[in-house]
Amino acid sequence: MEDQKMFHLQQRKGRRVILFPLPLQGHINPMLQLASILYNKGFSISIIHTNFNSLNSSNYPRFSFHSIPDGLSKNEASFADMVALVSLLNVKCVAPFKDCLRKMLSNSVEGENVACLITDAGWYFTQSVAENLKIPRLVLRTNSVSYFLAYAAFPLLREKGYIPAQDCEPEAPVPELPPLRVKDIPVFKTDIPETLHQVILELTNQTKVYSGCIWNSFPDLEQVSFATLHKEFPIPMFPIGPFHKYFPASSSSLLSQDHSSISWLNKQPPKSVIYVSFGSIAAINESELLEIAWGLANSKVPFLWVVRPGLVRGAEWTETLPKGFLERLDGRGHIVKWAPQQEVLAHPAIGGFWTHNGWNSTLESICEGVPMICQPCFGDQMVNARYVSHVWKIGLHLERKLERGEIEKTIKRVMVEAEGQEMRERIMYLKEKVDLCLKQGGSSYQSLDNLINYILSF
Ligand code: UDP
Helix, strand or coil: CHHHHHHHHHHCCCCEEEEECCCCHHHHHHHHHHHHHHHHCCCEEEEEEECCCCCCHHHCCCCEEEEECCCCCHHHHCCCCHHHHHHHHHHHCHHHHHHHHHHHHHCCCCCCCEEEEEEECCCCCHHHHHHHCCCCEEEEECCCHHHHHHHHCHHHHHHCCCCCHHHCCCCCECCCCCCCEHHHCCCCCCCCHHHHHHHHHHHHHHCCCCCEEEECCCCCCCHHHHHHHHHHCCCCEEECCCHHHHCCCCCCCCCCCCCHHHHHHCCCCCCCEEEEECCCCCCECHHHHHHHHHHHHHHCCCEEEECCCCCECCCCCCCCCCCCCCHHHCCCEEEECCCCHHHHHHCCCEEEEEECCCHHHHHHHHHCCCCEEECCCCCCHHHHHHHHHHHCCCEEECCCCCCHHHHHHHHHHHHCCHHHHHHHHHHHHHHHHHHHHHCCCCHHHHHHHHHHHHHHCC
C-alpha cells in the first residue's frame, strides 16, 4: 500500500498542492471537489484531515492522505454547538497540523515542488503556521459572497444594535445590508457568543492578508456582492464555482448514500417529486417531524425525504412517525437516511427541493434548475434563503411556524401552481448562466486559469 502510494507520488511530476478541509460535510465536499479540479489540471494533491469525521481515502486513490490526531474526546466530538466545536478544533489541531506539515515539506518526494497550502477559511490558526513555514496560504470559502459580507459586517451590526436581535422588528430591513431583513442576519446558536465575535473579527481581518481566496460561486450570480467584495478586500479572488459541475458526481459523503433513492425516482413521472433534505447538521424536534410528514402526505405530491439519523433531536430515526405512515401512502413517499443528492437533483422526476439552504444544496439546486422551498435554520442559510426567494425569485420561503396546512399549501404552490412554473423558468435561466460561466470564455473558466497561473507563480 505504502509502495503504491509512493509510486503515484513519484509518477506525477506536477507541482503539489496541500489541502486541509474543515471536517464537516458541507466543507469537505467543496474542498475535495476543488482537489479534483486541481488534479485534473495537472497538480499533485495531498490532503491533511482530522481523525474526527475522517475521510475515506479509497474514493480518491490518486491523492495522498495524511490523518492528524485532533484530540477531541467523544463528548467534544458530538458537540451540537458548531462555534464551540470549530474553535476547539482550532486549538487542538495546532501542534499536530504543524508537525504533519513540517514532515511533509521535508519529505524528499512529497515535499519537493509544494506550491501552496489551501485551507478552509474556518481553519484560522493555519495562517500563522503558513507564515512560519513560509508557505503561501490560499483560502477556500465554502459559502456565498453575500453571506461573507453579512458576516464581515457583524461588528457594525452589533454596534448598531441588530445583534442580538431581540429588540428589533424581525421584518425590518437592514439598510446596511440590502436585501437582508433583521431576521435574515446569520444566527449562530452558541453558548460562547464572545468567542464567536472574536473569531469573526479574526477571520475578517485575515481575509486581507491571505495569498488569495477561492470561491464556490460566480459573479453573474452575486454581482453586487462581488463588486463590494473586490472593493473591501483587495486580495486575489478566484470565483471558480460551481465546483461540482466540473466532473460527474463524486462522493465524499461521511454517511453512505442510499441508491434506492434513484431506483424509486425511476418509477415516478417527470417533475412530479419533491425532494426534502435539511443537510448534515440542522436538527428539528419530534412535533416538527410530524408536521412535515402530514404536510407531505396531505399535499398528495410524491416525495423523497432524507431523514438523517440525528435529524430529530432525541430520536434514533423515524420511530416517532405514526405506525404504517409510508405504507398508507401507497408508494407515494420514500424515506432514506442519506441520498446521493447531486444525482437526485439531476433526476428528471424531481420537480422541487425543500431545503435548509446550505450553500452546497442551494448551488446544486440552481445547477439542475430545481425550484426551492426554503427553510433556513442557522448561519449562512438565512442569507441564502433570502437570495433564493427575494433576489433570484426561484423559491418560496417557509417563514412561519412549521404547520401541516402551511406546508401542504407551499408544496402545491411550488409543484403544481403557475407560480412554481414561473420560478422554474427563472431558475432555468440561472442554470444557463452556470453553463456559460464554466465554458471557455466564461468567468469561472477564466478565473480557474488565473488560479492555476497564480499557483504556478509561487
Ligand atoms: N448531501 C448528500 N446527501 C444527502 C444530503 C446532503 O449527499 O442526503 C450533500 C449535499 O449534496 C451537499 C452537502 O451534503 O453537498 C450538504 O452541504 P450544505 O452546504 O448544503 O449543507 P450542510 O450540511 O453544510 O448544512
